[in-house]
Amino acid sequence: MVTIVDTVSDRAERPRHPEKAKRPESPIQRKPDWIRVKAPGSPAWRETNQIVKEHGLVTVCEEAGCPNIGECWSKKHATFMIMGDTCTRACAFCNVRTGLPDALDAEEPRKVADAVAKLGLEHVVITSVDRDDLADGGARHFADTIEAIRRAAPATTIEILTPDFLRKPGALEVVVEARPDVFNHNLETVPSKYLTVRPGARYFHSIRLLQRVKELDPSMFTKSGIMVGLGEERNEVLQLMDDLRSADVDFLTIGQYLQPTRRHHAVMKFVTPEEFKGYEAIAYTKGFLLVSSTPLTRSSYHAGEDFARLRSARLQKLGLVSA
Template sequence: MISCDVSDPEARVSGVSPEPSGGGAIPARGKPRWLKVLAPGSEGYRRMRALTGTLRLETVCQSARCPNIGDCWQAGSAAFMILGVLCTRSCGFCDVKTGRPAPPDPDEPRRLAEAVTALALRHAVITSVTRDDLEDGGAGQFVACVEAIRARSPGTTVELLIPDFRGAPIPLEAVLNACPEVLNHNVETVPRLYPRVRPAASYAGSLQLLARAASHAGAGRVKSGIMLGLGEEEAEIEAVLVDLRRVGVDLLTIGQYLAPSRDHLPVVRYWEPEVFEGWRKRALEMGFAAVESHPLARSSMHAERLLGINDHD
């Protein structure tokens, strides 16, 4: 999951390149104006907060302290997070807490489907914490949520933002057999930075997961995302986009990394909006069908628009 907090430390990361090649970036000495967002408080935001509280549902919008929460919740859009609020991994960029999670809640799919119906969502995004403690990595809960939504709101398309299931093929196959309209799995960063950013994950393993999704008989659209600002070089970004397109990814998000706290990896660079627009154009040239690329872009932001759905016609 892409970290979404609006706070970040000003220190640099030791051991990563502090000077990405090319222009269009400024050192991380203070947050630039284009990352300023208004505090949420609209009527739509309050309605969403009340609904998720009543139904005891978690959202990654809250857990990752996403800066877009006011905009998305005002529009009646949210990324639901299943399988609890404690993750079994501790990635350097993520604000979700690490701990020993509780067993999956068998009533969670029903409550989630109720929220989707109450919000009249045309597109529902579901993600989760990583559950390495479960034999199936939580795949069964994803499937149950898809089934519950389709039983109650058959016109709603479903996007699943999944963990890597430790590379196990059976859980992934179960999720793919549920035939979500979008299968999303983020590579997050360039391979060189994985030991620091995603120490328990594998870049090659994530590519293999995406390739399997793209080749599945019932596959919908395949999506992935990357953060900028952790010390990556422009050539490395290009190489990741080439890899993603090669394995069949056709929907892409590119956003600015923002550190949740001083205990997380600090921002090395703030890349300017013009640079993100340049990567959007480059990705489209490579053959990606749709790209969301700007400093505040996140993996579930405007998900319906990226799929070609206007959720609030």
């Protein structure tokens, strides 16, 4: 994992996961061959890294220790994480720091937009930490960032990966009104695992949030993703697919959970590539426009290429282009 240069001097001295210190340790299993990836370090990767540092930005690629960072940054694809590097929740799977966040940086939307323009991105993914401390959960900051990117890079398509805005009335409407091209909100896991994996969230609230996006703007693409290998049963994954389709979600991603540290939730199973292919086939029969289901799939992995495929799939469904 590459460490980003922080603009706040005391961040490096804060314990990264104080809330996980009392959790029992779980040994980190050796990864199977199909999980292994090349280490980052190409010239294009270094250029992307430099632009991120120059603008004092945070990326989920680094904070979450994404295994695809070498490939994505070599293609100048980065997922920007706004509203700081500290989350107000303590999900058992996540490697992002938990604690009391700093105040919002009013200049961050402009900084992100400038970086998007310098990188020449055709498609950008913007995500954030949970900000339960803010009255709107950071919804206005999301909207400001979308609007800044539209001004700096009008040809760039924008995908957002949002928190659930739990108990923040009106927050979702603010974000949808800014008209991102793709609205992504991840379920992360099946409902039976929420108390141990995602204790601060509510499964059916997340389903309802995705459904509400479609009610507000039926033309907006919606997307959600889960991790497998957390102890879920196959039938639970299939039921989750049905729940997402009931909310008219267009795009489903399924990837392998990887344990960040011994204090995080253990990997209960490494799901085989063949099992991922099976999930993909079933998901398509349930009506998703697009499915990405591989061990290394992450929410923003190949997001630009997938957005082009998503638009094409919708046109085919409407009979406006041939398959």
